[in-house]
Amino acid sequence: MRIALITDAWKPQINGVVTTLEQVTTLLRQQGHELLIVHPGQFRTFPLPRYPEIRLAIAPARRLKQQLTDFAPDAIHIATEGTLGFAARRFCLRRRWRFTTSYHTQYAQYGRQYFRIPTRWSYAVLRRFHNAATRMLVPTPSVQRELRSRGFTNAVVWTRGVDTERFRPAAEKNLYHRPRPIFLFCGRVAREKNIEAFLHADLPGTKVVIGDGPAMASLRPRHPHVVFTGFQTGDDLARHMAAGDVFVFPSRTDTFGVVMLEAMACGLPVAAYPVTGPIDVVRPGVTGVLHEDIAIAAMQALLLDPRDCRAQALECSWDRCAAMFLDNLVPRAA
Structure with a gap:
């Protein structure tokens, strides 16, 4: 055709x-x-x-x-x-x-x-x-x-x-050399992604932001303890993703969020709001947690089995x- x-x-x-x-x-x-x-x-x-x-x-x-x-x-x-x-x-x-x-x-x-x-x-x-x-x-x-x-x-x-060959669990999660757990965000660093809800969440361990965008210049100096990696693509993106423990998706306006499937393929459960996008991707209590308090969602997601996340990603070719x-x-x- x-x-x-x-x-x-x-x-x-x-x-x-x-x-x-x-x-x-x-x-x-x-x-x-x-x-x-x-x-x-x-x-x-x-x-x-x-x-x-x-x-x-x-x-x-x-x-x-x-x-x-x-x-x-x-x-x-x-x-x-x-x-x-x-x-x-x-x-x-x-x-x-x-x-x-x-x-x-x-x-x-x-x-x-x-x-x-x-x-x-x-x-x-x-x-x-x-x-x-x-x-x-x-x-x-x-x-x-x-x-x-x-x-x-x-x-x-x-x-x-999702490409489950590229995005897969890491044999060792030692990329960041920071206190665990590692809570990850990946996407455009911009207002519409609601990233500040993640940055202001009261969470232990370390927050990592993978990506770049118009809000980066103002956010980086205000959050000195956050790891900002800049844009990552291909195998480098997969390596950074797999080094985390929980993937935090704070957007309230995405129609899907392919990045959530990429995180699951790496064995990371997803913490998100119960809104369009996550409600169709995340299996609550299995591959992620949906909650109006993103910090509660992230902490509860830590308790989930990474193998279940990987299994869901394998269904999405x-x-x-x-x-x-x-x-x-x-x-x-x-």
């Missing part, structure tokens, strides 16, 4: 969306499918406000039209709601081509948090964008239910996976994720 993927999120960005798309496209190519990946690196770009590492394509419509016309895809998937996503949606509607979309990010919450945009305005734009698709792929049943309640009509679940993606694509022509 000839598949066109249009995405505003792509390398060198480091996030769960890029991880998912990279893993899925690699597997689809290995299976013999032909892929056209349209991403911002092929265009002139500008930085997204508050997210300077995310760059959006400037006026991509003409080149995008040429790429899609020349490739003549059998199926089109629009992964994001950026400038490329909107241009691709408009092109498909004009051609009367069917397409699918996916919902990865809670833009309505971020718009309210950063720019005071009423959520109903943001949801109106997102609803119009996604309801034009034949199917909108969402990461969890709870996101599916939430979006249906807001008038989205075509949501189907497309779950995520990227092969299954790629198969679900493929099954939900629709032919370009009805």
Whole structure:
């Protein structure tokens, strides 16, 4: 099959969306499918406000039209709601081509948090964008239910996976040489990740933050006893993750959180709030603890069996994720 993927999120960005798309496209190519990946690196770009590492394509419509016309895809998937996503949606509607979309990010919450945009305005734009698709792929049943309640009509679940060969328990947890237990956070160091809830939690041992972002400059001097490792990728990320004891996921706005599966694959139980994302990923009392007090969740998670965490991660393969993606694509022509 000839598949066109249009995405505003792509390398060198480091996030769960890029991880998912990279893993899925690699597997689809290995299976013999032909892929056209349209991403911002092929265009002139500008930085997204508050997210300077995310760059959006400037006026991509003409080149995008040429790429899609020349490739003549059998199926089109629009992964994001950026400038490329909107241009691709408009092109498909004009051609009367069917397409699918996916919902990865809670833009309505971020718009309210950063720019005071009423959520109903943001949801109106997102609803119009996604309801034009034949199917909108969402990461969890709870996101599916939430979006249906807001008038989205075509949501189907497309779950995520984890590389359990790369992310696996460490033979010895001696990377940090700090007092144990080691409580880990991994992700973008930014306001929307609610990282300060983790940093202010009353916990013994050591807190480690893996990642970087706009809040790093202000947080590092205020928390001198926290280990800030900066961005880590690939095997280095897996090595840092496996050296911890509990993974703390303080976000209240993520739609999934692939990083939780990566932590479980390393044998780390997850401490999180009982909100969208964790409620679909964590098995309470088995692979993590969900509680409105993140410190209580973290301390109770210490008591869980790392083998159960690893076992859940082994159920979540990227092969299954790629198969679900493929099954939900629709032919370009009805």
